[in-house]
Each structure stands twice: as structure tokens, then as C-alpha cells.
Amino acid sequence: MTASEIRNSFLTFFESKQHKIVDSAPMVVKDDPTLMFTNAGMNQFKDIFLGNAPAKFPRVANSQKCLRVSGKHNDLEEVGHDTYHHTMFEMLGNWSFGDYFKKEAIDWAWEYLTEVLKIDKSCLYVSIFEGDAKDGIERDEEALEYWKNHVPENRIINGNKKDNFWEMGDTGPCGPCSEIHVDLRSSDEKEQIPGENLVNKDHPEVIEVWNLVFIQYNRKADGSLVPLPQKHVDTGMGFERLCRVIQGKMSNYDTDVFQPVIQKISSISDIKYGNSPESDIAMRVIADHIRTISFAITDGQLPSNNKAGYVIRRILRRAVRYAYTFLDLKKPFMGELLPELIATMGTAYPELENRKELIQKVVKEEEDSFLRTLSTGITLLDKIIKDTRENDYKVVDGKVAFELYDTFGFPLDLTELILKENGLVVNRKEFETEMEAQKTRARNAAAVETDDWVVLTNDDTEEFIGYDFLDSEIQLVKYRKVKSKNKELYQLVFNITPFYAESGGQVGDCGFIENSEERIPIIDTKRENNLIIHIAPKLPKDLNATFKAQVDLDKRRMTASHHSATHLLHKALREILGSHVEQKGSLVHPDYLRFDFSHFQKLTDEEINAIEKIVNSEIRKNLPLEEHRELPVSKAKEMGAMALFGEKYGDVVRTIGFGDSLELCGGTHVNATGQIGIFRIISESSIAAGIRRIEAVVADKAEELINQQADTLKELGSLFKNQFHIQKNVENLINENASLNKELNALKQSIIQNEISSFIGHAETIGGVKVIGARVKPMLAGNLKDIAFNLRTACDGSMIAVLGVAADDKAQLTVIMSEDLSKEKNLNAVEIIKSVSQEIKGGGGGQPFFATAGGKNPDGIDSALAKAIKLIKEKLQ
Known part of the structure; x- marks a missing residue:
């Protein structure tokens, strides 16, 4: 079976079990502050x-695009080195929301794997949750009994909390799970060690x-578990791994999910896949990463230096780095892989073809940019190698390597590779200390502690009426305390x-809630999944x-005006530039x-x-x-409504x-333009390849700008006699200044030549x-x-x-000498400048034949010059 046939067989099977087949959500998450990317179905x-x-x-049921690049699930730096880890992957899943539970989930999983896909039953093992005394949960005997209908008991393994108890986060829905494992080893290997x-x-x-996953508990903030009123089923099967099993391959990368792209990389680099472990890893990294990058851009996330955009940029740069180092690809090439990717996945995800041009342009610009970074980094590294050797060292300071990584984006592994070729190594411990310090700073900046929700009433219908009303009588439904950056706030739901x-x-809106007893500011309003959360001090x-509840009227008015x-x-x-604008x-x-x-391209002033x-x-109309x-989304599209890039819309939408x-828009707007x-x-x-940004103001803010x-x-006019021709006056002033x-x-150059002649004459x-020691005129300081x-x-x-x-x-202060002196007369400009710079209360450095120093004590210049000349004479004599 091909990958496409396997995906279709899964969806067809669960459709026959009365499951609604739904689309994949975007890989880039919106309106959930706890997630940047969809990491599970x-x-x-x-x-x-x-x-x-x-x-x-x-x-x-569906096939969901997922991205895992950090945390407990995966480590980006491992992807490509083994046979089964990925950044972007597909997860096949079926769900029950308060409907069927363990029996059906287990029966259907076994039926699909063994009867539809015909996987050898003797190769399969299952695991169940062994229980946890701390949580007061016993072994999942219910799942055990259902599995016994399909699997011999010696192939049902007890799993610990790490492997067989699933949790959404530190708090929230959770429950035991059963994993299905497959043993792909040879018969001889299976006889030697049981699976x-x-x-x-x-x-x-x-x-x-x-x-x-059998979701049956809710984890509270204090760590305790309480049963959920409704039980749910949440399953997830790795599509790439499944293809490997069905196609009888030893690696996910050997399946038709990846091979067309890998063979294209092989053709571009003129290196055969299987030629060496290093080039094979590089090809796997690139084949994995081009999928991630393409789907991220398709779903609305462009590479950048912030949050989700930084993750995508980091993944793209990792691919470029492997190509640069192990495939000798020094020019942009990743856009050439898109036809193979689209041929492989475009049927299931047609948005790839629709965004092909954008993906190619963004990827090429990012490749160009990072290749320049690599070139700059190599130049800097050459200097580090030279300085290290001059001091007769073999180990490069880890702080220097971290600065190269952190400031210039130059990867550590590439630094180590180049240093190794030059007989040097990095002090890894120092580098990792710097890296951990940075991570700690980032964690502390982002750390948020959230208490459990305190529910005050069962009225949880929470209705938004802000399109029609800017004030209303409300009651508090639930709240929780949040600590962030040592600041304590409350999240309120009405x-x-x-x-x-x-x-x-x-x-989000701000404003206040009040009654006769008190007024409480609402400093922001955010959405967390389906909840509207009001932030209060x-x-x-x-x-x-x-x-x-009262919305801040001025801020809402101005926000609505800017939105419209x-x-x-x-x-x-679109009217001025063309219909390609989105x-x-x-x-x-x-x-x-x-x-x-x-x-x-850049907009002209005329445009x-x-x-x-x-x-x-x-506006004037x-x-x-x-x-x-x-409005049904199909009707809205039929009317020609434009949708936002990367947004996923429901069956019913709002149009403006x-x-x-x-x-299509859910925001607030003016009643008339x-x-x-x-x-x-x-x-x-410009903010990215093929992406421009306009900033603008309206209403009061535009008036303020015009007045300013x-x-x-x-x-400006008051500075000139003729106040009615300001542009001409300024142009004349600029020309006169030039x-x-x-x-x-010209005068300075003449003075400089006179100074130089005088210095030589008094040498x-x-x-x-x-030997020359002299003060330079103040006007020539620059x-x-x-x-x-x-x-x-x-x-x-x-x-x-x-001088x-x-x-x-x-x-x-400046010390300069003929280069032969620094080599033959034991003279070093850096040593001289350091020995006299304290006279001017400063410091400096440079090269053996040229060094400079700056200080805050001009009165010390004469003594510094005298001290330096004395030192030079002693060396020469």
C-alpha cells in the first residue's frame, strides 16, 4: 500500500464506524496561549x-498535521539521526466524546491493524497502565480484560506513569492509556530476546x-485527581511509522512519504543516499524539515525572530546547515524540493499547491540570509582560531563560542567541526553553562503559575454581546489566580x-466592572480556547x-475604526497592486x-x-x-468573502x-465608514520574502499626526526668510552644507599633511x-x-x-609601527597601549602593529606619551 492508500484506509474504516471525518486543524495554533503549534490530534x-x-x-476521526520540536516529546537536534523521529508528522486519530469507551476503542484498533492492514498478530504487543499508588489509581484491569480477547497475556505489558498515563498538562483532563507496539525484528532476533x-x-x-488514551480524570492544581462526568477516547497513531510497518521498511525515511524528496536531494547534491552516514543524516534532516517549513508557511507562520516564527526559522536554518556542511550545497536549493513534496502530500493537503509560490520565495530569502550568516560566522571563527593559536591555546573559550551562536546564529556543531579540522576544541562546559543561563532567563520571563478554576455557578453559557452593547449587567461565573513575573493577577469569566x-x-478590550461598593479595572481581555477571560488586578x-461591566469607549471606538x-x-x-495581494x-x-x-517589491510613493x-x-462615502x-461558510465563500491567511473557519461564519x-471577520467595526x-x-x-507591511493611523491618531x-x-518655515518655499530652502541649505x-x-587634509610633515621632521x-611621540590637534580627533x-x-x-x-x-591614544618591528624588535602595540592607558583612565587593544585606547582623562595625555616613548626607547636600545 502507498502512503496515500494507508491514510485513506484509516479514514474509510472509521467512517464505517459512524465517525465524522473532519479536516486537519492548522499546524500553527491561534487563540490558545498554552500552545504555539498543534502537537497532537x-x-x-x-x-x-x-x-x-x-x-x-x-x-x-482525521489525519492531523502536528509539530513537535521541544519538551518531553522530542528534541530537534535528534531528528534525522534515527529512523523514526520527526518535527512535522501526521497523526491518525479517532475520538469519542462521551460516547464509546475502552471496549470499542480497543476492538476497533485491533480490527483495523490486523484485519484491514493485515499486520501479523504475533508481531504486536500492547501495554496497559500499571497503576500509581501516589495518585491512588489501580492497574487498568478494564483495559486488560478487553485486550485479553485479542492478545495472549504474555504480550500485554504493564506500563508506568511516564509511558501509560496521558496528561494534557500540569492540570486538566487526563487518564490511563494503552499503547500498541510492533516488533519488526527478524525471526532469529525474536528468538534470542522476546519482544x-x-x-x-x-x-x-x-x-x-x-x-x-482513555480520558476519565481531571488533574487539579494541587495534584489530586477527580473523575470526569463524561469519559472520552483520544487515540493517536503515527502515520509515518505505520507506513514503515506496512511497507516493510527499516526506517520511516525509506517509505514513499520521504523517498521522493530524498532522491531529489540526492540528485541536487550529486551524492547517493546510502553513500555515508553523514550525508544520509543530512538528507533525512532536509527531507523532514522541508515538510515542516512548507506546512508552517502554508498555515500562516512565516520565519521570524519571535516565538513560533523563531522555531520555524531555526528548523529551516538547521536544514541549510546540514546541506552546507555535509552535502556541500552552498546555494539556495530547498525550493526545488517542493514539486516532490506536493506530489507526495498535495492530494491530502491541497493548500501546499495553492501556496507553492509563497513557500518558494520565503524559503529562498531565508536560505540566502542564513548562508550570509554562515559566511560571516566562518570569518569570525577564523579570527578566533588565529587568536587562540597566537596564545598557544588548544581550547576555545565556551563563552566566545556561545556568542558566535547566540549573536550571529552560528551553530555550535559547525563551530566544533571547523575547530576540529584546525586541531582545536570548544570548552563545552562553559558553552552549556551559558546556554542554560539563557534558557533559565527565558523560562523565568515566561513562567506562569495558574491555580485551579474556582467555579461559583453552573451558568457557564458565557455569551459575548459586545457587537451590540458596550456595557451590561454581569455576574462572575468562575475565576482563578495567575502568577507571572512575580505579579499576581486574576482571570475572571462572566x-x-x-x-x-x-x-x-x-x-482585547479593557474597561472596568463596578457596583455601589467597588470598581475593578479590566486591564485586558483574552481568549483561551472557548473561554473569554478578563484580566483584573x-x-x-x-x-x-x-x-x-463597562468597556473603555474611546479605546473600543479607535480599535473599531482601525479594524474597519x-x-x-x-x-x-488589491485594486492598486493586483489580485495577488492577500x-x-x-x-x-x-x-x-x-x-x-x-x-x-517596495511600494512607490505614487502607489x-x-x-x-x-x-x-x-471613508467619505x-x-x-x-x-x-x-452565515454558512459555503454561502460566504460563494458571495466572494475573503478569508484570513492561515485561519481555520467553522461551518458558520460572520462576514463584514x-x-x-x-x-470573513470576527472583530469589532464602525457602523459606517x-x-x-x-x-x-x-x-x-518588508518583513519577509514576498511579505510587505503597512502601518497606518485613522481618526484622532491621524489628526494628531497631521497636526504634528x-x-x-x-x-521649519520660521527658520527661513521666505516661509512659502520650505522645500527649496531646505534643498539650498543641504547643497550649501555639502x-x-x-x-x-580639503582644509583638514591640508592640515593633516602639515601635521604629518611636522611629526616626521621632529622624529x-x-x-x-x-620614533615619534606627538599630540594631534583637537579638530582632527575623528x-x-x-x-x-x-x-x-x-x-x-x-x-x-x-599619538x-x-x-x-x-x-x-594610538600606537602604530612598521610590521617588521613587531616581529623583529620585540615591540607590541597592544602591550604599549595597555601599559600607558591608565594615565588617561581608560583601556584599549588592537593588533601587534596597531592599537588604540580611549579614556576620560585628557590631562593624562602628555604623561602617557612620555611613558610610551620611554618604554619604546628601552626596547630599541
């Missing part, structure tokens, strides 16, 4: 497990393929709320009291808007002016808001229209060496380095000079 059903949303269907002795022992040929939760690029005194303006901007961009992200704030879109003109024209709150602009007032673009820039600009022009600078530089010759090198060029034969200059209450 259950993520999109998290609200159901938490009790925050009802299940649309009691039984579902049951190798289950969960990291044997590369005795591997887990399916995990059946029965109804007018507060808009941060979502879709729009920031304290709890109400009376938790059961009725409050009036993004829709008009989107339409104008929204790639946005931020809607009370003070400004930020809009990211696809376009492959920016035309865009502003269209948007302001639409005072176009009324046309809103449809519950202003004139010809129609978009006239409320926006005026629109002004304040910047346009008018005031600036007025102030002319004066030219004259000044003292000792043993055939010209030219000290040039003077030093010009002086050396002007001198015939060997020379050494010590000092005082300017702006600061002192500078």
Missing part, C-alpha cells in the same frame, strides 16, 4: 475535553505505533460580556454580587493598525498616495456596515462588508628606527586612525609612533 478538541464547548459530533522485554526501551525496531477578547489580530469583595480601515486598505491594495497578518490597536500582505486616496474616498453573523469589500474620519499611512516595509507634521513645517563640508575636508632616530596610517606610509624605513588627542573631555 486532540488539540482542536481541547475545548470539548475541558468542558468549554459541546461536541458537534460524538465520534470523529516484551524491548517494549518502551527505545529499540529502533520495537516501536509504538498507536496510543489509545456569564455574559461586552468585552472583546484578543483575536484575529485585534487587541484583584478579585471583587463579594464574588456573588451583580456588577455593571484594514478592510478598506486590503481592498485598495492578507498575511494584522494587528489592530487603538493607536494604529499594522497590515501584512503578499507583494514582491502609497493612490492607496491612501482610495481608502479616504471610501460613509458606507454602511453590512454584517452577517451566522463595506461597499465592495467583503471579508465615515466614523473612521481620515486614513494616513505612516510606514511601508503641520507644526513641524511651520517651525559645499562647506567639501571645503572643510628621533634610534637604531635606524624613527581622523586619528587615518593620520596614523598615513604617517606610517610617509616614513621611509622602520618607524613607530605614539594622542583630546576632544570633548575625552582622550584618545
Whole structure:
């Protein structure tokens, strides 16, 4: 069976068991602060497990795109080195929400593996939870009895809490699980060591393929477990591992999931797969990573230096690094792998083909950028090697290697490889100390401690009414305390709320709740899965009291104005630049808007002016808001509504229209475009390959900007006699300044030549060496380095000079000499500068033939010069 046939067989099987087949959720997670990426098939059903949303269907199944790059699940640096770990992978899963439980899950898993896929039953082992005295949970006898109907008891293994008890996090739904393992070893190997002795022992040929999780408990913040009112089933089977089993391969990478891409890499590099362990690892890394990168970009996450974007950039750079080091690929090539990837996965995930051009452009720009980084890093490393050898050391300081990694993005393993070729090593312990210190800083910055929810009422319907009302009477439904960065806050959930939760690029509302007894600020509103959470600095005194909730009117008005303006901007961009323009992200704030879109060149001033003109024209038309709150998604698309890049929409959507602009959107908007007032673009820039960013302001903020600009022009005009031709006046001033600078530089060069001639004329010759000690005029302080090198060029034969200059209450010293002196006369400019720099209360360094120092004591220059000349004479004599 091919990979596609295996995936289809799974979905067809569970469809026959009355499961609704649902689409994969995006790999990039939105509206869940606990996750950056979908790392398991259950993520999109998290609200159901938490009790925050009802299940649309009691039984579902799908193939889910997942990404695991850190934490307990995986380590990025291991991917490619073994046969079965990946960053991006597919997880086949079936779920029951309060419907069937252990018996059906076990029976159907066994039926699918052994009857549909025809896996040899004698190769399969299962594990059950052995129990845990600390949690007060006994062995999962129920699962054991069901498994006994299919598997001999000697192939049912007790598993510990680490392997056979699944938890969503430190708190929340959890339960025991049964894993299914397959033994892929030869008959002789199986006779020597029974398979049951190798289950969960990291044997590369005795591997887990399916995990059946039975969610029946809720873990509280104090660590205790309480039974859930409804029991659920959550299963996950690694698609790539399953393909390996069915296709009889020794590695996931040998299946048709990866081989077409690997063979393309082999063709590009002209290195055969199987040629060497190093090149094989590199090809596996690249084949794995191009999938991850492509799906991430498809789902709306571009490489960047922050959060999820940083993870994707790191994965891409890891692939480039392996290609650079082990395949000798020094030019961008990864975009050439897309046709093979699309041929392999495009049928199941057609969005790959739809985003092909964007993926190629983003990947190429990232490759170009990192290849430049590698070139820079190698140059820096060459200097480190030179300095290390000059000091007769064999070990490179771990702090230096970490700076190369942290500041310049140069990988440690590449540093170690190059050093090894030069007979050097890195102090690994120092490097790891620096790395751990950085991780600790990051953990401390992000650390959040969350208590359990305290439930006050069973009324958990929580309704958002903020489209129609900006105030309402509310009651507190539940709350919890949160500690972050040593700050204590509270998260409040109301029965109804007018507060808009941060979502879709729009920031959350703030405001307050109050009654006759007290007023409590709401400093932010966020969405966590299906809950609207209001952030407050304290709890109400009376938790059961009725409050009036009031949204901050000015901030909501400005936010809505900026949001509606993004829709008009989107339409104008497509009109001026072309239909290829698509929204790639946005931020809607009370003070400004930020809009990211696809376009492959800088906007001209004419284009920016035309865009502003269209948007302001639409504003003046005072176009009324046309809103449809519950529209079938198929109807919305039929109407031509534009969807946001990387968003996953449900069956029912909300559309927002202003004139010809129609978009799917859940944000808040003005009732008519006239409320926006005026629109002004304040910047346009590139943020990634083929992605541009516009920042703009509207209404009050645009008025403030216009007034500031008018005031600036007025102030500029007052500086000139003729106040009506400011541009011409400024141009004349610039030209005059350039002319004066030219004259000044010519004068300076003349003075410099006179200084150099004077220095040479007063030089003292000792043993055939010209020795010069002199102060340079303050006006030439910025030219000290040039003077030093010009002086050396002007001198015939060997020379050494010590120059000092005082300017702006600061002192500078320079020592320069003929390079032959540093080699033959035991003279070192660095040693000289260090021995005299304390006279000016400073320090410095440099090279053996040229060194500089700076200090804060200009009065010490003469004594520093005298001390340096004395030291030089002693060396020469």
C-alpha cells in the first residue's frame, strides 16, 4: 500500500464506524496561549475535553498535521539521526466524546491493524497502565480484560506513569492509556530476546505505533485527581511509522512519504543516499524539515525572530546547515524540493499547491540570509582560531563560542567541526553553562503559575454581546489566580460580556466592572480556547454580587475604526497592486493598525498616495456596515468573502462588508465608514520574502499626526526668510552644507599633511628606527586612525609612533609601527597601549602593529606619551 492508500484506509474504516471525518486543524495554533503549534490530534478538541464547548459530533476521526520540536516529546537536534523521529508528522486519530469507551476503542484498533492492514498478530504487543499508588489509581484491569480477547497475556505489558498515563498538562483532563507496539525484528532476533522485554526501551525496531488514551480524570492544581462526568477516547497513531510497518521498511525515511524528496536531494547534491552516514543524516534532516517549513508557511507562520516564527526559522536554518556542511550545497536549493513534496502530500493537503509560490520565495530569502550568516560566522571563527593559536591555546573559550551562536546564529556543531579540522576544541562546559543561563532567563520571563478554576455557578453559557452593547449587567461565573513575573493577577469569566477578547489580530478590550461598593479595572481581555477571560488586578469583595461591566469607549471606538480601515486598505491594495495581494497578518490597536500582505517589491510613493486616496474616498462615502453573523461558510465563500491567511473557519461564519469589500471577520467595526474620519499611512516595509507591511493611523491618531507634521513645517518655515518655499530652502541649505563640508575636508587634509610633515621632521632616530611621540590637534580627533596610517606610509624605513588627542573631555591614544618591528624588535602595540592607558583612565587593544585606547582623562595625555616613548626607547636600545 502507498502512503496515500494507508491514510485513506484509516479514514474509510472509521467512517464505517459512524465517525465524522473532519479536516486537519492548522499546524500553527491561534487563540490558545498554552500552545504555539498543534502537537497532537486532540488539540482542536481541547475545548470539548475541558468542558468549554459541546461536541458537534460524538465520534470523529482525521489525519492531523502536528509539530513537535521541544519538551518531553522530542528534541530537534535528534531528528534525522534515527529512523523514526520527526518535527512535522501526521497523526491518525479517532475520538469519542462521551460516547464509546475502552471496549470499542480497543476492538476497533485491533480490527483495523490486523484485519484491514493485515499486520501479523504475533508481531504486536500492547501495554496497559500499571497503576500509581501516589495518585491512588489501580492497574487498568478494564483495559486488560478487553485486550485479553485479542492478545495472549504474555504480550500485554504493564506500563508506568511516564509511558501509560496521558496528561494534557500540569492540570486538566487526563487518564490511563494503552499503547500498541510492533516488533519488526527478524525471526532469529525474536528468538534470542522476546519482544516484551524491548517494549518502551527505545529499540529502533520495537516501536509504538498507536496510543489509545482513555480520558476519565481531571488533574487539579494541587495534584489530586477527580473523575470526569463524561469519559472520552483520544487515540493517536503515527502515520509515518505505520507506513514503515506496512511497507516493510527499516526506517520511516525509506517509505514513499520521504523517498521522493530524498532522491531529489540526492540528485541536487550529486551524492547517493546510502553513500555515508553523514550525508544520509543530512538528507533525512532536509527531507523532514522541508515538510515542516512548507506546512508552517502554508498555515500562516512565516520565519521570524519571535516565538513560533523563531522555531520555524531555526528548523529551516538547521536544514541549510546540514546541506552546507555535509552535502556541500552552498546555494539556495530547498525550493526545488517542493514539486516532490506536493506530489507526495498535495492530494491530502491541497493548500501546499495553492501556496507553492509563497513557500518558494520565503524559503529562498531565508536560505540566502542564513548562508550570509554562515559566511560571516566562518570569518569570525577564523579570527578566533588565529587568536587562540597566537596564545598557544588548544581550547576555545565556551563563552566566545556561545556568542558566535547566540549573536550571529552560528551553530555550535559547525563551530566544533571547523575547530576540529584546525586541531582545536570548544570548552563545552562553559558553552552549556551559558546556554542554560539563557534558557533559565527565558523560562523565568515566561513562567506562569495558574491555580485551579474556582467555579461559583453552573451558568457557564458565557455569551459575548459586545457587537451590540458596550456595557451590561454581569455576574462572575468562575475565576482563578495567575502568577507571572512575580505579579499576581486574576482571570475572571462572566456569564455574559461586552468585552472583546484578543483575536484575529485585534487587541482585547479593557474597561472596568463596578457596583455601589467597588470598581475593578479590566486591564485586558483574552481568549483561551472557548473561554473569554478578563484580566483584573484583584478579585471583587463579594464574588456573588451583580456588577455593571463597562468597556473603555474611546479605546473600543479607535480599535473599531482601525479594524474597519484594514478592510478598506486590503481592498485598495488589491485594486492598486493586483489580485495577488492577500492578507498575511494584522494587528489592530487603538493607536494604529499594522497590515501584512503578499507583494514582491517596495511600494512607490505614487502607489502609497493612490492607496491612501482610495481608502479616504471610501471613508467619505460613509458606507454602511453590512454584517452577517451566522452565515454558512459555503454561502460566504460563494458571495466572494475573503478569508484570513492561515485561519481555520467553522461551518458558520460572520462576514463584514463595506461597499465592495467583503471579508470573513470576527472583530469589532464602525457602523459606517465615515466614523473612521481620515486614513494616513505612516510606514511601508518588508518583513519577509514576498511579505510587505503597512502601518497606518485613522481618526484622532491621524489628526494628531497631521497636526504634528503641520507644526513641524511651520517651525521649519520660521527658520527661513521666505516661509512659502520650505522645500527649496531646505534643498539650498543641504547643497550649501555639502559645499562647506567639501571645503572643510580639503582644509583638514591640508592640515593633516602639515601635521604629518611636522611629526616626521621632529622624529628621533634610534637604531635606524624613527620614533615619534606627538599630540594631534583637537579638530582632527575623528581622523586619528587615518593620520596614523598615513604617517606610517610617509616614513621611509622602520618607524613607530605614539599619538594622542583630546576632544570633548575625552582622550584618545594610538600606537602604530612598521610590521617588521613587531616581529623583529620585540615591540607590541597592544602591550604599549595597555601599559600607558591608565594615565588617561581608560583601556584599549588592537593588533601587534596597531592599537588604540580611549579614556576620560585628557590631562593624562602628555604623561602617557612620555611613558610610551620611554618604554619604546628601552626596547630599541
